[in-house]
Amino acid sequence: MLDLIVIGAGLSGMLAAHTAARAGARVAIVSKGLGALHWSAGTIDALGYFPDEKTPVSSPLAALPMLAPNHPYTLCDAPAAWREFAALTHACGLPYAGANADANLWLPSPAGAARPTWLAPRAQLAGDLARAEPMLIVGVRGMRDFFPELIAENLRKQNHAARAAFVPLEVITARHDSNSVQLAHALDDPARQLKLARELKKIVQRGERIGLPAILGLDNHPNAFQTLEAETGAAIFEIPTLPPSVPGIRLNDALRRELHRLGVRVDVNMDVRGFHADGARIAFVESETSGQPLKHRAEKFLLATGGILGGGIQSDPTGKTWEAVFDLPLTIAPNRGDWFRARFFDPAGHPIFRGGVAVNRVFQPVNAHGAPVYANLWAAGGVLAHADPILERSLEGVAIATGVAAGKFASQA
Amino acid sequence: MHTTSWHSVSMTLDECIKCNICTSYCPVAAVTDKFPGPKYAGPQAQRFRESGQITSPDVWVDYCSACRVCNEVCPSGVKIAEINARAKAQIVHERGIPLRNWFFGRNEILGRIGNLAPQIANLGFHNPVSRLMAEKILGVARHAPIPHWSTEGNFRAWFARREKLRAEKKVAYFHGCSTNYYEPAVGKAAVAVLEHLGYEVVLPPQNCCALPMLNNGEFPAAEKLFRSNLKKLAPYVDRGLPIVGTSTSCVLVLREEATEMLDLENAQTQALKAGMWDISEWLRERLEQGELPTDFRELQMVVPYHVSCQARAHRMGRPGLDVLMLIPGLDVREGNAKCCGLAGTYGYKAEKYDIAMQVGEDAFRFVRAQGEGVRYVTADSEICRWQLEHGTQKLGRHPVEILAAAYGLYDLDRRQLLAEMK
Numbered sequence: 085m086l087d088l089i090v091i092g093a094g095l096s097g098m099l100a101a102h103t104a105a106r107a108g109a110r111v112a113i114v115s116k117g118l119g120a121l122h123w124s125a126g127t128i129d130a131l132g133y134f135p136d137e138k139t140p141v142s143s144p145l146a147a148l149p150m151l152a153p154n155h156p157y158t159l160c161d162a163p164a165a166w167r168e169f170a171a172l173t174h175a176c177g178l179p180y181a182g183a184n185a186d187a188n189l190w191l192p193s194p195a196g197a198a199r200p201t202w203l204a205p206r207a208q209l210a211g212d213l214a215r216a217e218p219m220l221i222v223g224v225r226g227m228r229d230f231f232p233e234l235i236a237e238n239l240r241k242q243n244h245a246a247r248a249a250f251v252p253l254e255v256i257t258a259r260h261d262s263n264s265v266q267l268a269h270a271l272d273d274p275a276r277q278l279k280l281a282r283e284l285k286k287i288v289q290r291g292e293r294i295g296l297p298a299i300l301g302l303d304n305h306p307n308a309f310q311t312l313e314a315e316t317g318a319a320i321f322e323i324p325t326l327p328p329s330v331p332g333i334r335l336n337d338a339l340r341r342e343l344h345r346l347g348v349r350v351d352v353n354m355d356v357r358g359f360h361a362d363g364a365r366i367a368f369v370e371s372e373t374s375g376q377p378l379k380h381r382a383e384k385f386l387l388a389t390g391g392i393l394g395g396g397i398q399s400d401p402t403g404k405t406w407e408a409v410f411d412l413p414l415t416i417a418p419n420r421g422d423w424f425r426a427r428f429f430d431p432a433g434h435p436i437f438r439g440g441v442a443v444n445r446v447f448q449p450v451n452a453h454g455a456p457v458y459a460n461l462w463a464a465g466g467v468l469a470h471a472d473p474i475l476e477r478s479l480e481g482v483a484i485a486t487g488v489a490a491g492k493f494a495s496q497a
Numbered sequence: 498m499h500t501t502s503w504h505s506v507s508m509t510l511d512e513c514i515k516c517n518i519c520t521s522y523c524p525v526a527a528v529t530d531k532f533p534g535p536k537y538a539g540p541q542a543q544r545f546r547e548s549g550q551i552t553s554p555d556v557w558v559d560y561c562s563a564c565r566v567c568n569e570v571c572p573s574g575v576k577i578a579e580i581n582a583r584a585k586a587q588i589v590h591e592r593g594i595p596l597r598n599w600f601f602g603r604n605e606i607l608g609r610i611g612n613l614a615p616q617i618a619n620l621g622f623h624n625p626v627s628r629l630m631a632e633k634i635l636g637v638a639r640h641a642p643i644p645h646w647s648t649e650g651n652f653r654a655w656f657a658r659r660e661k662l663r664a665e666k667k668v669a670y671f672h673g674c675s676t677n678y679y680e681p682a683v684g685k686a687a688v689a690v691l692e693h694l695g696y697e698v699v700l701p702p703q704n705c706c707a708l709p710m711l712n713n714g715e716f717p718a719a720e721k722l723f724r725s726n727l728k729k730l731a732p733y734v735d736r737g738l739p740i741v742g743t744s745t746s747c748v749l750v751l752r753e754e755a756t757e758m759l760d761l762e763n764a765q766t767q768a769l770k771a772g773m774w775d776i777s778e779w780l781r782e783r784l785e786q787g788e789l790p791t792d793f794r795e796l797q798m799v800v801p802y803h804v805s806c807q808a809r810a811h812r813m814g815r816p817g818l819d820v821l822m823l824i825p826g827l828d829v830r831e832g833n834a835k836c837c838g839l840a841g842t843y844g845y846k847a848e849k850y851d852i853a854m855q856v857g858e859d860a861f862r863f864v865r866a867q868g869e870g871v872r873y874v875t876a877d878s879e880i881c882r883w884q885l886e887h888g889t890q891k892l893g894r895h896p897v898e899i900l901a902a903a904y905g906l907y908d909l910d911r912r913q914l915l916a917e918m919k
């Protein structure tokens with residue numbers, strides 16, 4: 085019998101499973117989809133903006149004590165969890181780092197805007213907008229959805245020295261139409277890495293750093309990155325692309341490998357839709373199959389299915405919202421009119437995104453009276469209430485901090 | 498349980514958010530420019546296939562292998578593979594079916610004909626000259642691993658001849674065409690294991706599950722076959738007899754695929770869905786109920802386990818693995834290749850053979866990486882086993898054959914029941 089079943093294979097679910105497995109628990113993950121990392125820029129945003137404010141956060145560490153007392157960050161030791169995460173990425177060959185000093189790092193977005201983040205994979209670090217070297221933004225002619233001229237122009241508007249250039253598609257692939265993942269696979273090939281390096285060398289000027297779309301290899305990424313830096317003699321950085329996002333997939337794959345190594349089985353394509361409880365204890369959850377529903381039994385369960393965007397919280401046109409697996413109590417206003425502010429880009433965000441499952445100090449979902457709903461259930465990530473990951477730019481930071489915390493409490497209980 | 502969010506196939510089209518994740522995982526789009534990938538073939542091109550439109554503009558949808566990897570990874574639940582299958586059906590409806598695909602759809606008839614004189618049929622078809630001719634005239638890939646007709650008679654004949662176990666507990670067995678005509682040994686092993694569990698095995702009348710027709714766009718003919726099976730199996734479903742199948746792709750078609758693609762859902766199809774099992778899935782259920790005997794012999798060997806795309810499409814986990822892991826000494830290694838490439842009848846087609854072999858390379862590499870000493874590979878679908886044998890020169894075996902060997906009932910090498918060996 086398993087000790088713990090984690091429902092959800094996103095960042096929070098994987099970190100919860102990892103933490104519990106490291107503590108010696110027998111853990112499995114069941115998940116409907118592959119998790120949101122496939123859309124993610126691959127960076128760890130901890131806190132970019134204060135809730136209800138336009139002001140950017142310069143240091144998440146300094147800002148944490150200023151958050152509301154029910155914010156998930158105040159329930160756990162977020163900085164320690166982020167450090168653990170960074171150590172884990174080093175151990176699995178995809179090292180992450182942040183800015184020096186306890187400040188947010190500012191990196192160029194796919195449109196050339198500045199975006200705050202806390203930790204970034206090594207291949208994005210040289211994009212740090214606090215650095216002075218001029219940037220050469222290189223696109224691949226024929227690649228869709230990556231526009232170096234636009235990026236360079238927007239960077240110049242923000243007073244960063246930047247210019248755009250192109251390399252031909254044939255350098256990377258003989259195929260005519262490829263998306264970012266297919267191009268990254270092509271660049272797993274050392275011969276193509278060298279070919280690209282030679283092209284870059286022709287166009288780069290002394291002292292420039294080179295920004296490229298995030299396609300520098302998938303399985304063989306470290307080698308691709310090293311080859312390009314070594315051969316061009318320039319600092320190289322990746323700029324995330326529109327989904328599917330290669331840096332997010334790399335992180336996903338690295339964590340999955342690590343889970344595999346720890347003996348954590350991950351089953352995706354299992355839509356958990358029902359459960360059975362004996363009194364206050366959940367006995368099993370059920371997922372949908374082509375035949376009869378499949379029962380998954382364990383001592384404990386951990387919910388990491390995401391929020392309203394991830395599918396953990398469902399809604400219908402009548403304004404009904406419900407938590408998708410256990411129908412847990414939600415903090416969302418019953419009246420649909422209270423979900424949104426009038427303007428789409430309202431700086432104060434939309435209340436619906438702060439809604440979710442409330443938890444106690446050990447990350448167990450609670451009812452309106454603060455009592456745990458089930459004795460053997462924990463929750464982490466986007467499904468939790470009282471954070472607005474989009475407005476705060478805290479999606480990955482919350483996923484990691486609460487995933488580590490919930491995984492720890494669940495394995496200790 | 499919450500009410501299911503079952504969407505009709507075409508309804509799911511509007512849920513596509515254009516994220517391209519499906520295209521990133523499609524094993525066919527990864528190796529060829531001839532197929533632009535699921536997003537374009539499915540939700541995108543579907544907009545141009547409205548009813549009343551005269552011709553479908555996209556013949557390349559034919560390059561979709563129907564492996565369903567796209568469905569699995571799509572975050573929005575778009576039934577891309579089904580959309581593609583319907584598009585193929587529309588093309589067949591408009592332009593007729595190529596003779597070769599017509600033959601592939603009727604593999605049951607081929608099975609029956611070959612079965613009349615299997616030695617002659619094997620000799621007649623499986624020689625370099627006829628295979629070359631078949632490629633030139635029909636477009637059947639000359640090197641593809643097309644199975645040989647069984648020379649020991651078909652499975653049903655064997656079953657009718659033998660002394661059966663009579664018991665209170667009964668289970669019905671759906672063998673499918675391939676077990677009946679090409680690999681009766683799989684059926685023999687299954688019957689031996691089921692009887693070892695103390696079940697009497699009954700054999701319902703049955704016909705081809707219609708998978709080859711569904712894959713080749715012959716929907717009206719596929720519907721006939723499906724309805725016929727529905728009728729033949731109904732008495733067993735009504736009596737509450739579990740129906741187990743060794744061909745995981747047949748089980749998938751009968752439980753879900755046919756109903757979904759042909760829009761046939763009703764009380765009867767739902768009863769079949771609930772009453773039918775993949776054999777490993779059913780054995781795992783027995784294990785959970787504490788009914789699975791564990792009198793295993795030690796099997797000291799490494800066996801690579803390829804998870805067939807059809808097995809994954811069941812969303813039932815990896816029951817074959819769960820059960821094989823009980824066998825002492827056996828080191829079952831699970832691969833993560835997406836597809837073996839053959840995918841139904843796809844890799845048999847001359848213009849697709851190379852694509853199928855390139856797609857299969859991940860699976861072949863995984864098998865080879867498990868070492869020189871590996872003798873057998875296992876997979877739940879016969880198609881994958883044949884393709885893996887072709888690509889790696891190992892012997893393909895169904896998990897139930899390995900289980901039968903571990904129960905001391907079966908010779909894995911000769912594919913014979915020990916009780917029947919002299």
Ligand code: SF4
Nearest residue numbers: 523561562564565567
């Ligand atoms: S079914 Fe397979 S081959 Fe067809 S589009 Fe989907 S992933 Fe590609």
Ligand code: SF4
Nearest residue numbers: 513514516517519571
């Ligand atoms: S994965 Fe699904 S949602 Fe994304 S492009 Fe493909 S069909 Fe559309």
